[in-house]
Amino acid sequence: MDELIEKHMGLVISIVNRFGPKNQTEKDDYIQAGRIGLWKALTKFSKTGGSKFSPYAWNPIKWEIIKEIRSAKSKCDSINPEDCEHYCGIRSSAHFWELIPSSLTTAERQVIQLRREGYNFKEISCELDCHRSRIKKIFQSAICKIRETNNE
Numbered sequence: 001m002d003e004l005i006e007k008h009m010g011l012v013i014s015i016v017n018r019f020g021p022k023n024q025t026e027k028d029d030y031i032q033a034g035r036i037g038l039w040k041a042l043t044k045f046s047k048t049g050g051s052k053f054s055p056y057a058w059n060p061i062k063w064e065i066i067k068e069i070r071s072a073k074s075k076c077d078s079i080n081p082e083d084c085e086h087y088c089g090i091r092s093s094a095h096f097w098e099l100i101p102s103s104l105t106t107a108e109r110q111v112i113q114l115r116r117e118g119y120n121f122k123e124i125s126c127e128l129d130c131h132r133s134r135i136k137k138i139f140q141s142a143i144c145k146i147r148e149t150n151n152e
Contacts, residue, residue, distance in 0.1 A: 004042055005035060011054055012038055015061050019069070029072065030065050037064030101149035108142035111135060 012034035021027035041057035049056075100109070107128070114124045121139070125132040 001039075001042060005038055008038055008042075008053070008057065009035075011057060012061055015058070016065065019065060026072075029068055033064040033068035034061045037061035040064070101145050103145055103149075104142055105138075107138050108145070111139045112142050112146075115139065 012031060016027060016030040016034055019030060021030055037060040038057055041053070041060040044060075045053055045056055100112070104112075107130075110128060111124055114127060119127065121132050121135050125135045128135065130138075
């Protein structure tokens with residue numbers, strides 16, 4: 001089985017590259033997920049069906065990578081309020097507001113403040129009378145702006 005997995009790693013790499021990982025760590029995570037998909041495809045593949053292995057393996061590999069992306073995204077969305085400074089790349093909570101860029105909108109500032117106070121996305125959406133998915137997008141936009149400003 002290991003030889004077959006190594007033989008078809010090129011397929012996994014080509015699928016991973018289509019997702020455009022941002023860094024090497026993300027690429028490695030996608031490759032591991034792709035290997036799981038490849039293993040699943042190898043265990044279920046039957047030569048009697050008349051199809052070639054590569055087209056058969058494409059979907060299981062792709063869907064395992066998609067599951068990995070969704071899993072990583074949900075981990076980012078569910079950070080603890082205490083970790084907000086860490087998540088933004090800020091080391092000291094005492095200086096948190098000094099490092100917030102002026103480019104943040106009022107809504108982004110409100111969402112960040114409420115997350116730091118311990119509110120979850122559902123509670124913030126009720127507080128600001130906005131849909132939860134919109135609150136998550138506002139939060140992610142704010143985090144990106146904070147990271148860009150503090151990593152320059």
